[in-house]
Amino acid sequence: MKMGNDILIEMKSVKKIYDLGNVKVFALKNVNLKVKKGEHISIMGPSGSGKTTLLNIIGCLDKPTEGEYYLDGIDVKNLNDDELSEIRNKKIGFVFQNYNLIPQLNVIENISLPLIYRGLDEEEIIEKAKYYANLVGLGDRMYHRPTELSGGQQQRVAIARALVNEPLIILGDEPTGNLDTKTGKEIMEIFKKLNEMGRTVIIITHDSKVAEYGQRIVKILDGEIIDEK
Amino acid sequence: MKSKIYYFLRIIKIGIKNIFLHKLRSFLTILGIVFGVASVISMLAIGEGASYEAREKIKELGSQNIIIRSVKLQEARITQETRAFVGVYGLVEKDYEMIRTIPTVEFIVPTWEMKEEIRYGDKIVQGRIVCTYPEYKDVMNLGIETGRFFTKIDMELFKPFAVIGYSIKKSLFPVEDPIGKTITVRSYNFKVIGVTKEKGLMTETTGFTAEDVNFDIYIPFTTGRSYFGEFEITSKQGPIIRWERNWVKYHRFIVRVKDMDKILTTSAIIEDILKTNHKKDDYEILVPLQLLMQAEHTKKIFNIVLGSIAAISLIVGGIGIMNIMLATVTERTREIGIRRAVGAKRKDIINQFLIETVILSSTGGLIGIFLGVLIPKLVTKFAGMTTIITWWSIALSFTISVGVGITFGIYPARKAAYLDPIQALRYE
Numbered sequence A: 001m002k003m004g005n006d007i008l009i010e011m012k013s014v015k016k017i018y019d020l021g022n023v024k025v026f027a028l029k030n031v032n033l034k035v036k037k038g039e040h041i042s043i044m045g046p047s048g049s050g051k052t053t054l055l056n057i058i059g060c061l062d063k064p065t066e067g068e069y070y071l072d073g074i075d076v077k078n079l080n081d082d083e084l085s086e087i088r089n090k091k092i093g094f095v096f097q098n099y100n101l102i103p104q105l106n107v108i109e110n111i112s113l114p115l116i117y118r119g120l121d122e123e124e125i126i127e128k129a130k131y132y133a134n135l136v137g138l139g140d141r142m143y144h145r146p147t148e149l150s151g152g153q154q155q156r157v158a159i160a161r162a163l164v165n166e167p168l169i170i171l172g173d174e175p176t177g178n179l180d181t182k183t184g185k186e187i188m189e190i191f192k193k194l195n196e197m198g199r200t201v202i203i204i205t206h207d208s209k210v211a212e213y214g215q216r217i218v219k220i221l222d223g224e225i226i227d228e229k
Numbered sequence B: 001m002k003s004k005i006y007y008f009l010r011i012i013k014i015g016i017k018n019i020f021l022h023k024l025r026s027f028l029t030i031l032g033i034v035f036g037v038a039s040v041i042s043m044l045a046i047g048e049g050a051s052y053e054a055r056e057k058i059k060e061l062g063s064q065n066i067i068i069r070s071v072k073l074q075e076a077r078i079t080q081e082t083r084a085f086v087g088v089y090g091l092v093e094k095d096y097e098m099i100r101t102i103p104t105v106e107f108i109v110p111t112w113e114m115k116e117e118i119r120y121g122d123k124i125v126q127g128r129i130v131c132t133y134p135e136y137k138d139v140m141n142l143g144i145e146t147g148r149f150f151t152k153i154d155m156e157l158f159k160p161f162a163v164i165g166y167s168i169k170k171s172l173f174p175v176e177d178p179i180g181k182t183i184t185v186r187s188y189n190f191k192v193i194g195v196t197k198e199k200g201l202m203t204e205t206t207g208f209t210a211e212d213v214n215f216d217i218y219i220p221f222t223t224g225r226s227y228f229g230e231f232e233i234t235s236k237q238g239p240i241i242r243w244e245r246n247w248v249k250y251h252r253f254i255v256r257v258k259d260m261d262k263i264l265t266t267s268a269i270i271e272d273i274l275k276t277n278h279k280k281d282d283y284e285i286l287v288p289l290q291l292l293m294q295a296e297h298t299k300k301i302f303n304i305v306l307g308s309i310a311a312i313s314l315i316v317g318g319i320g321i322m323n324i325m326l327a328t329v330t331e332r333t334r335e336i337g338i339r340r341a342v343g344a345k346r347k348d349i350i351n352q353f354l355i356e357t358v359i360l361s362s363t364g365g366l367i368g369i370f371l372g373v374l375i376p377k378l379v380t381k382f383a384g385m386t387t388i389i390t391w392w393s394i395a396l397s398f399t400i401s402v403g404v405g406i407t408f409g410i411y412p413a414r415k416a417a418y419l420d421p422i423q424a425l426r427y428e
């Protein structure tokens, strides 16, 4: 492979255009981005600049309108819906600002979700879900519903869910956005630890303190990367 | 393989959870299916019962038979003959001869009957004496419990033999063996040579009087005629008991038709013959096959009516379910987005919503089956109709309820599966 094995994400002049009929929204204009395995990257930028759009493309929830995107050497453009689902399942772990847990399911069941779609055996699912519940410090809350948990605890469940399939990349779209500073810091410590254990972590944030956890800060403005450091 | 089972078990568990989350809504949603399924099962049970009754009746009367009975008319009593204490009614020799020579008639068995006391020792029982031919046993499907039926030779020799019905035997010979014993009717003695098998009573649906044939006693026609003649003597109830004498040549003809297909034409011919021979309507023609056809016809109409009700409630029920599932998909848009984000494929989403719809509809089906089993039982209890619940009707209606779930669930499920994951995640 010409890029070398340690390049996990490679984007070449990626564009995302939303065609709303009479207007076209250029959510991403021309994005070139490379991320190595094991990096911790922060994405910053004003509201509406295209951060979520970029993260969704990285996470294979969405496809670029134009340009090339290679994930772990795979050309995402040629994948169909099922193949994209499988990549999301095995290689990606999403953490959202609003936690996005399913309210009818308890902690263990929420954490189990990715494993179900991977088709594991019941015992293995339960075992793994419990392991990750313990890892994020929710060993005593395994049978609680999301509504019975604090924001920080809910976000821990979401992180456990993102980790349970041992993905290559953890993507966080303002994961601390709804949390107070102290809880946010706890969550970021978890991400830091994960990164130290070898996971690639990409986090969107408006908070420069949170951004400083990253080894690199990517700044976006109007759908373009304007600064990397 | 094992993981697939758990995968579906989880989906089913979540489906049930979601249905119980909205108990009232789910219950109202499935009402259409409940009534649809209940009416399918009740309809089939009532229809099945009706045709069972008809078939039983046919068995009793013989599907290849035409039965003609003499009918005593009310008005006959005020004619001159009545004042002279003698009436005339019913089937005559001319009828017998003409019907016998119809080409499609295999044979004709006449009877002459009277209600009389039958005595043995100090025991007395009221029975019906049926003077007839040996073929009577076969055309009426009489089984023989013990002994034998009389034969042609017995008849030619004017033998004083009697074959007694099951209930007569029980009354006169509770412990003894009746064969060879002598019973007395009026002043005549008869030797018991056989006992017929017990026969079930027919239920009444056609206005044709069913006799309790277990109280019949059969004797050779010739013997009966020489003993009892052709006068029927009956007591007339009133302030004072008066005796009425009627001259009756034959009480019944049982006509056996050669070919099942010829029954209706033969009965038409018979009707013509009787119409020309009789001035009054002192006869009655009964075609068992026609009874069956009437029953089948009633059943068909019944099936069409209830079938349409069932179909309409199932379709309305299905649309109701679809409506609720569409609402559910909208309510759970975010959940769909989350599932898609963690790797659910479209078919996983389809499975989930389709199975949930099928759980809903088949729950309706189960409640419907319960009602559908209950309703025929109530019909039997309060309307006295025979109903038969068949296993296949339960299987059929359960299959229908699952089918309704799949048919009306596929659209909401596909709608859910084809939501854009990003839009679904942004949904508030």
Ligand SMILES: Nc1ncnc2c1ncn2[C@@H]1O[C@H](COP(=O)(O)OP(=O)(O)OP(=O)(O)O)[C@@H](O)[C@H]1O
Binding pocket: A018, A020, A025, A026, A027, A045, A046, A047, A048, A049, A050, A051, A052, A053, A054
């Ligand atoms: N589905 C869509 N249809 C049309 N326009 C869209 C859609 N999704 C995003 N956009 C537009 O694309 C641009 C980038 O949106 P995006 O959500 O990526 O911004 P963001 O940087 O994440 O902002 P925020 O910090 O507020 O989350 C915005 O102008 C937005 O209105």
Ligand SMILES: [Mg+2]
Binding pocket: A051, A052, A053, A173
């Ligand atoms: Mg955003």
